[in-house]
Amino acid sequence: MTQRKQLKPRHIAMQFTLAAALATGLAGCSGGGDKEATATPETTSIPTASSASPSASAPAETPVASFLAPLTGLPVDKEVTSRPFSVMINNLAPARPQSGLTQADTVWELLAEGGITRLVAIFQSKEFTDPIGPVRSIRPYFIQVGEFYSGVLVHVGASNDAFAILRKQHKEDLDEITNAGAYFYRDKSRKAPHNVYTTLEKLRAGAEKHKYADTATVPLLKFDSNPASLATAAPATKIDIKFMLQDYKVSYEYDAAKAAYNRFINGKPHIDKNNGQQLTAKNLVVLSAKHDIKDDVGRLVVDLDSGGDAVLFQQGKVIACKWERKEGDVIRLVKDGEELPFLPGVTYYHVVSNASSLDKHVTYQ
Numbered sequence: 001m002t003q004r005k006q007l008k009p010r011h012i013a014m015q016f017t018l019a020a021a022l023a024t025g026l027a028g029c030s031g032g033g034d035k036e037a038t039a040t041p042e043t044t045s046i047p048t049a050s051s052a053s054p055s056a057s058a059p060a061e062t063p064v065a066s067f068l069a070p071l072t073g074l075p076v077d078k079e080v081t082s083r084p085f086s087v088m089i090n091n092l093a094p095a096r097p098q099s100g101l102t103q104a105d106t107v108w109e110l111l112a113e114g115g116i117t118r119l120v121a122i123f124q125s126k127e128f129t130d131p132i133g134p135v136r137s138i139r140p141y142f143i144q145v146g147e148f149y150s151g152v153l154v155h156v157g158a159s160n161d162a163f164a165i166l167r168k169q170h171k172e173d174l175d176e177i178t179n180a181g182a183y184f185y186r187d188k189s190r191k192a193p194h195n196v197y198t199t200l201e202k203l204r205a206g207a208e209k210h211k212y213a214d215t216a217t218v219p220l221l222k223f224d225s226n227p228a229s230l231a232t233a234a235p236a237t238k239i240d241i242k243f244m245l246q247d248y249k250v251s252y253e254y255d256a257a258k259a260a261y262n263r264f265i266n267g268k269p270h271i272d273k274n275n276g277q278q279l280t281a282k283n284l285v286v287l288s289a290k291h292d293i294k295d296d297v298g299r300l301v302v303d304l305d306s307g308g309d310a311v312l313f314q315q316g317k318v319i320a321c322k323w324e325r326k327e328g329d330v331i332r333l334v335k336d337g338e339e340l341p342f343l344p345g346v347t348y349y350h351v352v353s354n355a356s357s358l359d360k361h362v363t364y365q
Contacts, residue, residue: 069125071105071149073223073344080125083216085203086146087154089119090136095194096265100132101279102272108145108349111291111300115244120145123200124218130274133197134190135176138162141302143171148330150216152207156184156196159299174206182206219330224341229319236318236364241286241350243361250350252284254316260345261313282345284313285333286362287323291353302351304331309358314343318364 065075071084084105089098091109101107104121112118120142123132138146138155140162146153153173158166166173174180176196183206187195207214237254239261250270252261263270263279270279287310290303307324312333321335331349333340352361 068223068344069105070218071122071124071221072346073221073342074125076125081215082124083207083212083214084122084124084149084151084218085154085200085207086149086151087121087123087132087198088136088138088142088156089121089132090134090194091117091119092194094191095134095136097271097273098134099197099273100128100130102275102277103128103130103132104346106149106347106349107279107281108351109243109250110141110145110302110351111243111353112139113299115248117243117248118142122146122149122151124149127200129199129201131187131197131199132203133187134194135184135196135198136193138166138173140165141304144304147171149218152203152212154198154203156193161299172207172210172212174203174210179210180206183209221330222339222341223344225344227314227341227343229335229340230315230317233314233317233319235316236313237316239284239313239362239364241352241362243350243352252281252313255280256316259315263348280346281348282314282343283347285323285347285349286311286358287331287349287351288354288358288361289351291355304351308354311358311362312340313364 067076067079068074069076069080087100089095089101091098098119100123101119101121103123103126105124105126106122108120108122109117110120118136118139121132135154135156137157137159138153139159142155143153143162143165153166153171155173156176158175165171166175174183176184183202184196184198185202186192187197189195204214239252241250241252242248243250247266249266251264251267253264254261258280260280260282261284263281271277272279288308290306290308292301292303293299294301305325307322310321310323310333312319312321319335319340321333321340323331323333325331352358
């Protein structure tokens with residue numbers, strides 16, 4: 001084994017108000033707690049410009065179409081102006097395999113309480129009738145991520161801090177517990193709290209009932225099917241990402257035939273229960289961000305504003321970079337003063353703590 005190391009589509013303006021406070025608790029909201037553990041991943045090194053090496057991977061052709069999906073840059077039959085839904089997806093083992101993730105345009109994975117992670121899946125460009133879930137509770141920084149895309153926030157309950165933000169700032173949300181129970185359902189084949197599901201049809205009906213806008217502006221994203229930044233990028237076809245728990249590891253393997261990364265959890269394919277398909281992404285982003293413990297309960301504050309180190313994986317290659325976010329904008333990846341583009345396709349983000357260097361969380365070969 002080799003030694004392991006380490007956003008042109010339509011331009012659309014983004015308008016939204018980001019959430020203020022960020023926090024989360026060690027005891028899970030809406031049921032179920034999890035034991036905390038400390039990860040001890042192996043030390044590796046993030047690549048630098050001097051360590052990058054050329055790769056012979058053939059670039060994909062730039063999509064040519066009358067319309068491109070705003071969040072993926074992929075060709076679509078008609079202009080996509082529908083308002084996204086930002087859905088909180090349970091990621092505990094009893095909740096897997098989840099349903100609907102292969103239909104998401106973008107997925108974020110962030111720490112919740114006790115070292116476990118939760119997913120924020122952004123649905124906009126694809127039409128489907130299958131279930132979405134299991135849906136779980138929301139945290140302040142999950143509100144922020146959901147509003148990056150002007151999405152209707154979809155969740156089942158909330159931490160106290162998140163609930164205060166939702167109510168005081170009049171966020172547009174659909175909560176199975178407080179305001180939208182009719183637009184969710186319980187799957188009898190799953191045990192609570194891992195059994196709450198919904199569908200696009202139900203979410204649209206709920207949003208209409210609440211008189212939420214059904215169209216929205218979304219971020220200005222940059223896409224390029226042949227980014228110059230990949231010309232000297234180092235190879236990275238197998239990637240491991242560790243968050244906090246020693247017994248939870250996300251990994252990806254680049255599939256040249258698909259020109260995409262296949263996702264695994266603890267060495268097993270991470271699949272969509274609806275169709276049995278493995279989750280894949282064209283772009284993988286790992287962001288190092290400040291995670292502070294708020295109180296003696298262990299609630300977290302995750303800083304998605306101040307910027308920091310990042311890595312971007314595309315076409316079986318890796319680019320060391322920085323992430324930054326200006327007020328009123330989304331998070332962007334920057335290298336040598338230039339914004340890095342995404343390949344057209346689905347993007348997965350992973351947010352890890354900067355208490356340890358990024359190379360303690362991410363390894364590749």
